[in-house]
Amino acid sequence: MKQIPVYLFTGFLDAGKTRFIQETLEDPSYNDGTPTLVLICEEGEEELDVSKMPSDRIFIQSIEDPEDLKPKLLERLAKSSRAQRVFIEYNGMWLGKDLFDALPEGWVIVQEFCFMDSNTILTYNANMRNLVVDKLQSAEMVIFNRMPTTTDVMPYHKLVRGISRRADIVYEDENGRVIPDVIEDPLPFDVNAPIIDIEDIDYAIWYRDLSEELPNYEDKTVRLKGRIIIDQRSDGSFFVFGRQVMTCCVEDIQFAGVACLYPDSFSLKNGSWATVTAKIHIDTHEAYGREGPVLNVLEIEPALPPLEEVATFY
Secondary structure, three states, X not given: OOOEEEXXXXXXXXXXXXXXXXXXXXXXOOOOOOOEEEEEOOOOOOOOOHHXXXXXXXXXXXXXXXXXXXXXXXXXXXXXXXXXXXXXXXOOOOOHHHHHHHOOOOEEEEEEEEEEEOOOHHHHHHHOHHHHHHHHOOXXXXXXXXXXXXXXXXXXXXXXXXXXXXXXXXEEEOOOOEEXXXXXXXXXXXXXXXXXXXXXXXXXXXXXXXXXXXXXXXOOEEXXXXXXXXXXXXXXOEEEEEEEEOOOOHHHOEEEEEEEEOOOHHHOOOOOEEEEEEEEEEEEEOOOOEEEEEEEEEEEEEOOOOOOOXXXXX
């Protein structure tokens, strides 16, 4: 099936998404006549001006309700416009999952930009943190615009890094000057230690870093505390080990675990807390149904629950 590259622009109303798309499509080196479908999922103060674009093969379609996001509709729009690429200006009040579930087969998100107005985003985060997290957790680049030149960028940096360590961050000041974020974020544990000791309060950060930087953990030995879960699919040769993690609020708590190879897992008490020392390998395992971190258990000891049983990023 032919793949269609999708460029996704997220963020809240009047955060600068439309302006960025307009400037991109005004660039003749980018807008070279390639048929482009632009899906607009919210109405802001600015509108795209096709008359300023060097090619008229730009097809704009508004989508006013997340319920309208259906694969068949998107396929029909792509077919009628003969689109070879898609831009999506996504509504900040809609959940990303609604869009991801609606993408037709063959539509591949190749870049995701998240735009934040520096004058309002901290208020959004205080009052609608679940929506902020939803936008930041999958973004590849976060752009804080309208940033006063004297502003301390650390609160904005921490906002992103509390959710994602892989996203690039840039700040655009009031004069349009773009400044890259160069603040370093050392991990609270030593990835190069003979045994990587994960403190109870750092489990969520470790799990996220493991997920985002998996090759860095090949052949590394780790020691950490978690709960033993006997997977129903196990033949007794493995168990799942981990903790519940909360990203932003109680509603999004989920179990974040890893597959652990252990020859007699049925002898372990399901749901019990333990401290595990294990060597990490990257392999395909039935617990994931794909490639992931597989921990070969070297030592396992019973443990008391941590003071906070639900791990967070703070």
